[in-house]
Amino acid sequence: MTALRLPWVFLVRDARIEASYKAGLVLRVLGGLFTVLLFYFVAEVVRRVDDSSFQSYGGYFGFVVVGLAVLAYMTLGIGGVASGTRESQASGVLELLVLSPARHPALIVSASLPGYVFGALTLTVFLLTAAALGVDFGGANVPLALLSLVVATASFVALGFFAAALVFVTKRGNPVAWAIRTSSMLLAGVLYPVDVLPQPLRWLSEAVPLTHALELERGALLRGQGLAELWQELAVLAGLTAVLFPLGLAACRLALRMARTDGNLTS
Amino acid sequence: MRPVIETHALTKRFKELRGYRDLLAYPFRQPEKLAVDGISLSVARGEIFGLLGPNGAGKTTFIRMLSTSLVPTSGDASVAGHDVVRDPRPVRGAIGLAGGEERSFFGRLSGRRNLAFFAALRGLPRRSAERQIEELLRRLDLATDADRPFEAYSSGMRQKLAIARGLLGEPEVLFLDEPTRALDPISAREVRSVVAEYVVSELGRTVLLATHVLSEAEELCDRVALIQAGCIVALGPVGELRQSLRPGIRCDLVLRDLPAGLETALLELPDVLGLEITREGDLPLVRLTLTGDGPPLAAVLRETVELGGEVFRCDLREPSLEDVYLERLGSTPARLRVAS
Numbered sequence: 001m002t003a004l005r006l007p008w009v010f011l012v013r014d015a016r017i018e019a020s021y022k023a024g025l026v027l028r029v030l031g032g033l034f035t036v037l038l039f040y041f042v043a044e045v046v047r048r049v050d051d052s053s054f055q056s057y058g059g060y061f062g063f064v065v066v067g068l069a070v071l072a073y074m075t076l077g078i079g080g081v082a083s084g085t086r087e088s089q090a091s092g093v094l095e096l097l098v099l100s101p102a103r104h105p106a107l108i109v110s111a112s113l114p115g116y117v118f119g120a121l122t123l124t125v126f127l128l129t130a131a132a133l134g135v136d137f138g139g140a141n142v143p144l145a146l147l148s149l150v151v152a153t154a155s156f157v158a159l160g161f162f163a164a165a166l167v168f169v170t171k172r173g174n175p176v177a178w179a180i181r182t183s184s185m186l187l188a189g190v191l192y193p194v195d196v197l198p199q200p201l202r203w204l205s206e207a208v209p210l211t212h213a214l215e216l217e218r219g220a221l222l223r224g225q226g227l228a229e230l231w232q233e234l235a236v237l238a239g240l241t242a243v244l245f246p247l248g249l250a251a252c253r254l255a256l257r258m259a260r261t262d263g264n265l266t267s
Numbered sequence: 268m269r270p271v272i273e274t275h276a277l278t279k280r281f282k283e284l285r286g287y288r289d290l291l292a293y294p295f296r297q298p299e300k301l302a303v304d305g306i307s308l309s310v311a312r313g314e315i316f317g318l319l320g321p322n323g324a325g326k327t328t329f330i331r332m333l334s335t336s337l338v339p340t341s342g343d344a345s346v347a348g349h350d351v352v353r354d355p356r357p358v359r360g361a362i363g364l365a366g367g368e369e370r371s372f373f374g375r376l377s378g379r380r381n382l383a384f385f386a387a388l389r390g391l392p393r394r395s396a397e398r399q400i401e402e403l404l405r406r407l408d409l410a411t412d413a414d415r416p417f418e419a420y421s422s423g424m425r426q427k428l429a430i431a432r433g434l435l436g437e438p439e440v441l442f443l444d445e446p447t448r449a450l451d452p453i454s455a456r457e458v459r460s461v462v463a464e465y466v467v468s469e470l471g472r473t474v475l476l477a478t479h480v481l482s483e484a485e486e487l488c489d490r491v492a493l494i495q496a497g498c499i500v501a502l503g504p505v506g507e508l509r510q511s512l513r514p515g516i517r518c519d520l521v522l523r524d525l526p527a528g529l530e531t532a533l534l535e536l537p538d539v540l541g542l543e544i545t546r547e548g549d550l551p552l553v554r555l556t557l558t559g560d561g562p563p564l565a566a567v568l569r570e571t572v573e574l575g576g577e578v579f580r581c582d583l584r585e586p587s588l589e590d591v592y593l594e595r596l597g598s599t600p601a602r603l604r605v606a607s
Contacts, residue, residue: 009387013373013380020375020416092371095336096432100388101360107388261338263281263331 006102007110014114032072032122036129039064053193057222062135066218067190069126073119073149074156074184074210079177080115081108081160085167095265104256105249112160116153127221139224145217148234152213155241159209161248165255171264184210209244212237269348270309271440271473272316272333277342279303279328279497302328304497305342310475312439315467317488318477319592325497326477327366330442333475334364347439360389363433363441367426367448374418378409378428381417382435389436396435403431406465408457423454430461434470441466443476447483455483463487485588493595501595508591515540517590518555518564519582525551526574533570538563543593550579554593 018024043051043061057063088094097107131137159180166176185191187201188210194202205211215233219225227234259265280299289296303325310316318326331337333346335355344351347361372381379400386396404410407427412420420428426446433441443462447455463486466472478484484491485505493501493508501508525544533539533555541556553571557563564583571578 005387009384013376013384016380017373017375090370092366093373095331096364096371096385097388099334099336099359099362099364100385101356101390102388257338260336263328263337265336 006106007113010110011114011117014118018118028122029125032125033129035068035072036065036126036133039068040133057218058136061133062130062222063193063218064191065126065130065135066221067188067214069123069130070149070152070210070213070217071181071184071188071190072126073116073123074152074159074213075177075181076119076122077112077115077153077156078160078163078180080118081112082163082167082177082180084111084115085164086172089167089171089264089266092266098256098260098265104253108161108164108252109157112157116156120149135222137221140222141220141224141226144226144230145220148213148216148220148230148237151234151237151241152209152216155209155213155237155244158241158244158248161245161252165248165251168252168255168259168264184208187211189214206236207240209237209240212240271312271314272308272310272344272346272475274309274333274344275307275342276305277303277307277329277332277344278305278340279325279332279337280340302497303332303339306492306494306497306499307342308492308499308502310473312473313467313471314490315462315474315476315488317484317491318475318494319479319481319484319491319588320494321479324479324494326479326494327444328497329494330364330444330475330477334362334442335359360436361439363435363438365426365429365433365441365443365446367445372417372425372428375416377414378417378420378424379404379413381428382432385432386435391436399435399437400431403434407431407461421454422449423451423457426450426454426458427461430458430466434466434472437470438472440473440475443474443478445478446476447478447480455480459483459487481587481589481592491588493592501591505588508588509586515556515558517584517586518557518567519580519584520553520555520567520571520578521547521580521582522551522553522571523577523579526571526576529553529571529574529576532574533567536563536566536570538566556590 040061043059043064046054046060051060054060054063057066085094088097097111098104100107127135127137163176163180170176187197187205188194188208189205190210194205194211197205212233216230216237219230219233279302281302283298283300285298306325306329308316318329320326328337332339333344333351335351335358338352346358349355349357349361351358373384376384382400382403383396386400387393391399401410404413407430409424409427409431412424417425417428426449430441430443430446433443446462447458450458462474462476467474474487476484476487488505490502490504491508492499530542530544533542533553538558539555540558543554545552545554555567557567564581568578568581
């Protein structure tokens with residue numbers, strides 16, 4: 001099998017399933033629009049009080065909308081792996097996936113890919129809506145924003161390995177996705193800059209890939225910064241990915257071995 | 268010729284779930300449950316081998332160890348010449364699995380697209396996959412419904428699609444785990460004929476069939492292993508197992524009501540070798556093993572009538588696999604059923 005066939009068949013499968021839920025697709029797009037609108041009005045309040053600390057981002061709305069867009073992208077990717085693994089476990093599909101002759105890491109990466117494709121569509125909806133509401137992306141460094149998103153995706157896939165490993169053992173999907181989403185919202189600076197956090201939490205936030213992904217995306221999209229200004233953030237994100245990826249894979253292998261020993265592949 | 272499936276003392280113990288109280292009181296004690304207890308057997312190429320036993324006997328656990336989705340606690344097993352623990356990938360390429368689990372498909376996708384997805388997982392090139400899928404759909408009589416969503420399929424169609432999926436990639440061995448569990452008698456018969464006429468006679472595959480349906484095993488299998496509590500209690504060709512029974516004829520008496528004291532009275536008759544009372548629908552069914560026909564049967568009928576019993580039906584019959592089961596396992600487990 002060619003290297004791309006496996007991710008492709010997962011993508012086609014999930015795209016067909018998603019497309020078959022027409023109302024769900026519309027609701028998802030509407031949900032994205034409403035979130036952006038909600039924070040548009042919150043940003044208006046912040047502007048009236050004082051949003052001078054967000055001026056370099058073109059105001060609080062620009063700051064928060066990029067944060068929400070990247071958070072939604074990450075959540076759909078990692079949450080998709082967690083809930084997909086759990087659904088497969090409950091339906092018996094997971095056992096069939098594990099029994100296929102394909103290599104397990106390739107299977108997990110392929111299974112997580114559709115979440116990021118749908119996440120990218122959601123991210124685009126967020127940014128287009130924000131642009132329509134006045135956020136200025138005119139000076140955006142799009143190539144760097146895309147490069148940063150690719151590196152960030154690799155780190156999110158690595159976190160997805162941990163999520164899948166936890167689901168194998170705990171047999172619960174939603175709490176894992178919820179924990180990743182909530183801790184990222186708390187630590188990564190989605191709704192506020194990380195410098196408002198107490199020092200211990202700021203140290204912790206440095207270890208969260210989303211923190212660096214947001215710095216990169218905001219820098220590239222809202223400030224028009226280039227590699228000269230952002231290379232350190234990119235290097236830190238790449239370094240985190242290089243550490244998390246093998247650890248995540250090892251965790252997944254261990255959890256799979258435990259599931260095959262305890263009989264938890266189906267339940 | 269080397270067997271396609273071979274196991275030696277294959278054993279599986281599961282850790283048991285504990286409540287919070289036990290966990291706090293004895294944090295380091297981990298109770299275990301023995302699911303498969305040292306099973307040794309071999310299956311020849313092209314054979315249909317039956318694992319027969321009540322629910323919870325260990326049939327599914329045994330199959331899951333052979334299919335590499337479960338790691339054995341001890342013992343050895345090989346499938347298609349590959350060790351299931353040390354060399355699982357070639358084992359996975361050599362097997363197909365079809366369970367009685369109807370949910371293991373994607374409901375919103377058509378039968379054809381489901382098969383295409385699983386064919387890609389097996390690494391089949393697209394053209395070859397399309398050819399195989401078309402052939403399987405045609406042979407399993409699913410071609411006209413192939414493009415309908417799976418969620419619109421009947422239970423029988425779902426089961427046939429599961430068998431089609433198990434045959435993708437032309438595996439040497441097909442594991443069938445209770446393939447007719449949720450089916451009505453007509454669908455069950457269809458699935459059995461697919462297994463016998465297509466999978467085995469035509470394709471020549473080796474089949475390991477786990478079932479608790481006695482007549483299914485009797486109809487399909489060359490050899491069966493009777494399993495109870497994870498152990499094999501009898502193994503051999505169905506005919507040989509029947510011959511191994513105590514001599515005597517089998518007689519089923521269906522009564523309108525069960526007279527008080529009938530069981531004791533019949534067991535006191537010298538020619539009654541064995542007796543079991545069960546039900547056929549709403550009516551009591553007395554299953555007897557007698558020393559021979561003629562006088563012993565007359566004595567049984569006379570005793571029944573004298574105690575006020577009204578005989579609704581009396582059948583003399585050859586020993587069946589069910590009789591083997593009853594004799595080896597002691598009684599008819601309520602969980603065991605005879606297919607219509």
